[in-house]
Amino acid sequence: MQASTVIFSAKKIITMNRSRPEATHVAVRDGRILAVGSHDEVSGWGPATMDDTFADKVLMPGFVEGHAHLLEGSMWDHIYVGYFDRRDPSGKVWPGLQSIDAVVARLREAQAELDDPLRPLIGWGFDPIFFGDGPRMTARDLDRVSRERPVVVMHMSNHLLNVNRATLAAVGMGRHTAIEGVPKDESGDPTGELQEFAAMFPVLQLLSEKAGFSLGENKNTAWNFAHIARRVGITTSTDLANPLTEAGVANLRAATDDPAFPIRLMPAFAPLLFKGEEGPAHLKAACAHNTDKLRFGLVKLVLDGSIQGFTARLRWPHYYRNPGNTGTSGNGLWLLPPSQVASQIASYHREGFQVHMHTNGDEASEVAIDAVSQVLAMHPRQGHRHTLQHAQMVDAAMLARMAELGLCANFFSNHIYYWGDAHYAKTMGPERAQRMNPAATALRCGVPFGMHSDAPVTPLGPLFTAWCATNRLTLSGRVLGESERIGVADALHAITLGTAWTLKMDHEIGSIECGKFADFAVLEDDPLAVAPEQLKDVRVWGTVLGGRVMPAHQA
Incomplete structure (x- = not known):
């Protein structure tokens, strides 16, 4: 018996397929695209049901988020203390906090509602770079929230966190602690700011044991993340750092096996606890669970830290205004030693x-490029598509080498808006800041690239990400790098087929053409018709995943 066919009509279909850039109808069968074109062109495949739900809307390929984390679905279980206003999954807007005192006040309100006096209190979204050149948050600041309860504040980058003295005591950190990334005050005691994984790990372990904190492996977290993604037009997303525990894989499989689960998910294995051949074997075992909606096979290596946290590795002349309390060299931290990359x-x-x-930093990017060159010399392999994530400071020479080696890039374009002013004045200085996330240069050099949000670092929203790359406006309204602006069409390509290429999924997603999954972003407005500065305001009606219609307002 022949499977049923549905023909969707639309005001306009932006296909991202150069051989047929626009259409008005798309035929879907068995969750895949059967044909694209005019009504007459797609009607020759036998009996079909017409669906005019999108007759007044614009269809695009479902947006592809190439660097996000399932933590976006669980962080709202904790207290938002970020600088910017932010909307939670229920739609409530949490006002941003512009001082350490305001952060302490919100945490004190939250801890007053906790019944268990020893349960850790977790805040997230904090970033001291927005608070001027005054003192950074210390353990004494968080002691004002509680002297008995562990209090932990995760930075917006997730590369640093702050704790009170009760937390330091609980994990056994003191003046004799010799872990890199634990700065000390004038008296030799830890300041309460912990930088990068080695320093943060004991605290994360404490939170796991006492507060159920995880890296987003549970089923509910995946659902929460997916609902947020659907509302902004995403149909495929990575979770770009997952330990792939047995329980975690089972939970992800249970969530994605549900026909109502609204996205395809690609977790990337983070081999922090695996050495040698154990890591590849562990990832290979996970791949046995692959389905159309859950794909394993990516691995995530973390070389350096955060630029705004001053833990990224930069080439000379290093940081423009280093606060002097990050790293042992004043130039960030290596999370993976260069000799092991x-x-x-x-x-x-x-x-x-x-x-x-x-x-993040150009020194880290250079080490990665050199390492890939060495590996390819010993083990040639075409079509590997290894990818530099963030790659915020790569220059034209590095991009030329990347093109020669077949490397891809995934730029953190949202950084331009959120931290562009800080990079201009504090981290990079004017010249280097203006070439950060160099999408235009990547186009000229022929390096395939996508763009991302790194949620929960910044909110999920591919159209906002495209707006950042097109306009390159900072929070203050400065145009940061006029020559690195790209056009709207190139930006839309980057959040669809460009990112799909970096994930080796371009044969299945990223454009609307015969044979690919019937995954669409449904828009109220035409992103190619609005002014570039209005791109972020294009309204998302919902998505279609494998032919299944999923309105953004659907519970």
């Missing part, structure tokens, strides 16, 4: 996996 890449490269490398 090539061997780590090689262990996954040889097994056919795709490696995504977190490199």
